[in-house]
Amino acid sequence: MHASFSKDAYAPDNLIAGNADLLISRKVTIPSGQTNLKRGALMGKITSGGKYVLSLSAATDGSQTPDAVLAHDVGTTTADTEALIYVRGDFQSAAITFGAAHTAASVREGLRAKGINLIDTFGA
Numbered sequence: 001m002h003a004s005f006s007k008d009a010y011a012p013d014n015l016i017a018g019n020a021d022l023l024i025s026r027k028v029t030i031p032s033g034q035t036n037l038k039r040g041a042l043m044g045k046i047t048s049g050g051k052y053v054l055s056l057s058a059a060t061d062g063s064q065t066p067d068a069v070l071a072h073d074v075g076t077t078t079a080d081t082e083a084l085i086y087v088r089g090d091f092q093s094a095a096i097t098f099g100a101a102h103t104a105a106s107v108r109e110g111l112r113a114k115g116i117n118l119i120d121t122f123g124a
Contacts, residue, residue: 015040015069017119018090024115025071025084028052034076041070041097042107043085052085057101066107069096069116088115 016023030037031051044055044063053059055066068085075081093104096118104118111118 013039013095014092014121015095016089017092017121018117020089022089023086024088025086027082028068028085030074030076030081030083032076032079032081034074037070037074037076037083038097039070039072040091040095042066042099042102043068043070044099051080052083054097054099055102055107056099057106066102066111067114086116090117090119093118093120 028043028045029051031046031053034053037054042055043052044059044065045052045067047062052068053063055063057064068087069089069091071084071086074083093108096104098104098107104120108118
C-alpha cells in the first residue's frame with residue numbers, strides 16, 4: 001500500500017531540517033491543561049511523574065529544561081493524552097514553538113548535548 005498526497009492536502013511545515021531517517025521519537029504523556037500544543041513545540045519533562053509540557057524557563061518542576069520536540073499537534077483539555085516527541089534530530093529553529101523566555105540561542109547548546117540540533121536557515 002502506498003501513501004498518496006494531493007497538492008491541496010499536503011502542506012509542509014519545514015520542521016525537519018535534516019535527514020528524516022535519523023529522527024528518533026517516542027511516546028509520552030501530555031497532562032491535561034496543555035491545550036493546543038502545535039507540532040514543533042519545545043517540550044520539557046516534569047521530574048515527578050515524567051509527563052511532558054511546553055518548556056517554560058521559569059518552571060521549577062524540571063520542565064524548565066527543554067528535552068524534546070513535539071511531533072504532532074496536541075489538544076488536551078480534560079484528560080491526559082499520549083503523544084509522540086522527537087528526542088533526536090535536526091530541526092528548523094524558525095519552526096520551533098518556544099515557551100516563555102526560551103529562545104533558540106538560549107536552548108541550542110543544551111539540546112545539542114541531547115542530540116537535538118536547531119538549524120537556522122539563512123536566506124529563506
